[in-house]
Amino acid sequence: MARASDDILEERQARLLALVLLFVAAYGGIIGLVNIVLFASPQLAAMDFLATAASFTVLAYYRRSGRLRAASWAAILILAGLLLTFLVLARAANAALLWVTVLPPIAFFLLGSRDGLRVTVVFSLVVLAWLVSTFRQLDPAPFSLGAVLNCAEALLAHALIFRFSERTREAAFERLREHAQVDGLTGLANREKLDLELSRALALAERSGQWVAVAMIDLDHFKAVNDSHGHLVGDQVLLALGQCLAGAVRAVDLVGRWGGEEFLLLCPSTDRAGALAVAEKLRAAVAAEPFADGVALTVSIGVGISQGRELPETVLDRADRALYAAKDAGRNCVVIEAA
Numbered sequence: 180m181a182r183a184s185d186d187i188l189e190e191r192q193a194r195l196l197a198l199v200l201l202f203v204a205a206y207g208g209i210i211g212l213v214n215i216v217l218f219a220s221p222q223l224a225a226m227d228f229l230a231t232a233a234s235f236t237v238l239a240y241y242r243r244s245g246r247l248r249a250a251s252w253a254a255i256l257i258l259a260g261l262l263l264t265f266l267v268l269a270r271a272a273n274a275a276l277l278w279v280t281v282l283p284p285i286a287f288f289l290l291g292s293r294d295g296l297r298v299t300v301v302f303s304l305v306v307l308a309w310l311v312s313t314f315r316q317l318d319p320a321p322f323s324l325g326a327v328l329n330c331a332e333a334l335l336a337h338a339l340i341f342r343f344s345e346r347t348r349e350a351a352f353e354r355l356r357e358h359a360q361v362d363g364l365t366g367l368a369n370r371e372k373l374d375l376e377l378s379r380a381l382a383l384a385e386r387s388g389q390w391v392a393v394a395m396i397d398l399d400h401f402k403a404v405n406d407s408h409g410h411l412v413g414d415q416v417l418l419a420l421g422q423c424l425a426g427a428v429r430a431v432d433l434v435g436r437w438g439g440e441e442f443l444l445l446c447p448s449t450d451r452a453g454a455l456a457v458a459e460k461l462r463a464a465v466a467a468e469p470f471a472d473g474v475a476l477t478v479s480i481g482v483g484i485s486q487g488r489e490l491p492e493t494v495l496d497r498a499d500r501a502l503y504a505a506k507d508a509g510r511n512c513v514v515i516e517a518a
């Protein structure tokens with residue numbers, strides 16, 4: 180789970196990095212041409228083209244090495260260098276100062292809160308120092324075509340940065356939430372997801388008047404498998420059992436791992452006869468399945484049914500009692516407990 184969440188967050192950082200670098204590269208190219216054609220400023224254009232080349236270089240470095248942190252720092256340095264050079268060459272004219280405001284959000288997104296803050300403080304001090312030292316020589320003219328363009332572009336850059344960051348944050352959050360509901364070993368729904376879906380199914384059953392069936396499925400003598408074949412084989416068996424169960428039920432049913440060697444099946448719109456039929460089908464499917472290392476296994480299944488109007492724990496308790504009864508009855512069998 181921790182590995183999965185790290186991967187998701189790293190993937191998001193990598194996408195942000197690629198976006199920033201591609202943005203700087205494309206922007207440098209376009210604005211470089213504009214600075215030559217519109218503003219006859221080869222110095223600014225050279226700086227823009229340099230930023231384009233540097234961005235592509237860092238992107239290629241990241242693709243080859245996979246070193247996200249180093250590439251992120253390089254991207255921030257390129258951007259900071261580009262913005263400061265632009266500010267100095269343009270002598271802060273045409274509202275060029277607005278552009279320095281794009282660095283802090285990008286630094287925070289790429290480097291995290293601590294280094295993002297450090298970069299922002301150092302960068303702001305450099306900009307302020309330059310402004311104070313050259314204050315008297317700066318042109319106070321407030322308005323020009325260049326100022327309008329710079330305002331519009333800086334605003335657009337902010338909108339793109341924040342929109343992208345917010346969209347990827349939402350997507351990462353959604354994926355993390357999905358991961359939080361998946362069992363790490365089997366890839367099936369975990370207890371949290373099963374709890375949620377059971378509450379939903381009971382609420383639906385209460386409205387529709389239909390039955391919901393819950394089946395607790397427990398491997399028989401699984402301890403002996405671990406003891407004689409080892410825990411690794413035990414894990415493979417659990418994985419294969421999960422696949423076997425999931426493959427034997429309908430798409431509307433939900434199979435998940437309740438914990439340890441216990442699985443849970445949730446069947447909406449299923450009455451007593453249906454519940455018995457599906458549980459018996461699962462029992463027979465497991466008994467017929469050859470597991471890893473030639474392990475032959477059976478399951479005991481306890482079924483509880485409900486028409487809603489009761490707590491999830493009550494139904495789970497019913498299925499649990501039925502499971503105990505199935506174990507007492509000699510295992511490899513199905514017992515149903517009436518509502």
Ligand SMILES: Nc1nc2c(ncn2[C@@H]2O[C@H](COP(=O)(O)OP(=O)(O)OP(=O)(O)O)[C@@H](O)[C@H]2O)c(=O)[nH]1
Nearest residue numbers: 397398399400401402403405410411413414439440
């Ligand atoms: N390999 C592996 N074993 C697990 C896991 N979770 C639980 N177990 C094992 O499952 C076994 C459960 O043992 P018991 O509760 O005695 O149940 P059992 O041996 O299946 O016996 P009955 O249920 O009475 O038929 C223990 O040996 C646990 O270590 C897991 O994730 N991986």
